Amino acid sequence: MAEQKRTAIIEAATELFLEKGYDGTSLARIAESAGVSRATLFKQFSTKAALFDAIVTEYWRPEAGDGPEPAPGDLRAGLTAIGHRYVDLLTRPGMVALYRIVIAEVPRFPELGRAQFDLGKMPYFTSVRRYLESARDAGTARFDDADTAATQFLGMIADYVLWPRMLLVDWSPSRGSMERVVAEAVATMEARYGVRSDSQERTTGHQSAAE
Template structure:
């Protein structure tokens, strides 16, 4: 019985956390980071101040949570083992496109860009806790392929940047800047496939990995 009660309380806490994060993101966009108080967030989310302060004692902690959750995936398994760069990059590319396609991701970048002059720590949080861990996963994968001899990459940082840039420059940045910009699921898949083929054509050692 106690396990059922514990599970219930955990579910309620997760639901309240989601309400808080959603309300905070909306208020940061509407009022700006500086003018948004934790009290106002509690009111908008419909939770008590005590509940909010228990989960997020500071506004910075709440923003960090928004960044972490925006970049998290239900599918956290490691990429395929080295041996087939097309399969591995395909996995990473699809997951990256899925993250960038989230509505909250665009909101997060808008908050960071708007508040950058006054709160550079927000950009640091977004980079160090969001983008950088994903970049490192791609970098680590390419390094593993290089060590396995399936690719020859002299500058792994550059190769990872090139691969992710081919995806984000089409499916994300225009959507952030151009009102009404939409990319269909089929087009996203095509963009990812082309990024994989281009990267494999540039770096693959074994011709069979370029298929």
């Protein structure tokens, strides 16, 4: 029952934050919308900031059905899987509105920006960096700075999928175009950081000799 009430509170708060903004939403209104008492709400979330933290964490949580993290032995397959998951996250309903709330409110409520960064962006970024480091350990990638490599990969995707939506209300790229962006980002990472296997080198050599 406590988990059901927590879910109801988060869902009601999310809807109200997206509709009325952070400053325009009160905890009392959230409790009313969620169908719980104020005492129940305060037992779950002592402040509005704590409730917003929970919403950010939920938005950035990869869906449970995504399956295990990709293995580091195939850089292209691993980065492709990660890229598609990132697209799915960035295009979740409400994600753009959440970003807009943070950007609009952060001058008065800097803790919102910190929550978006520390509880949302950074955990996902860390998972990508960890995969790249495992690929380096497996010998399928070579780079000096995993942070830079992860930033480059995610940036190539977000620059097309997310950031135009912040200013262009009619920006709605097709699934096919987003898949092409992921494929190009993967190809760029492979060209810059990928390590060719012996079998790939032999195949390339045979093709060159045939030509």
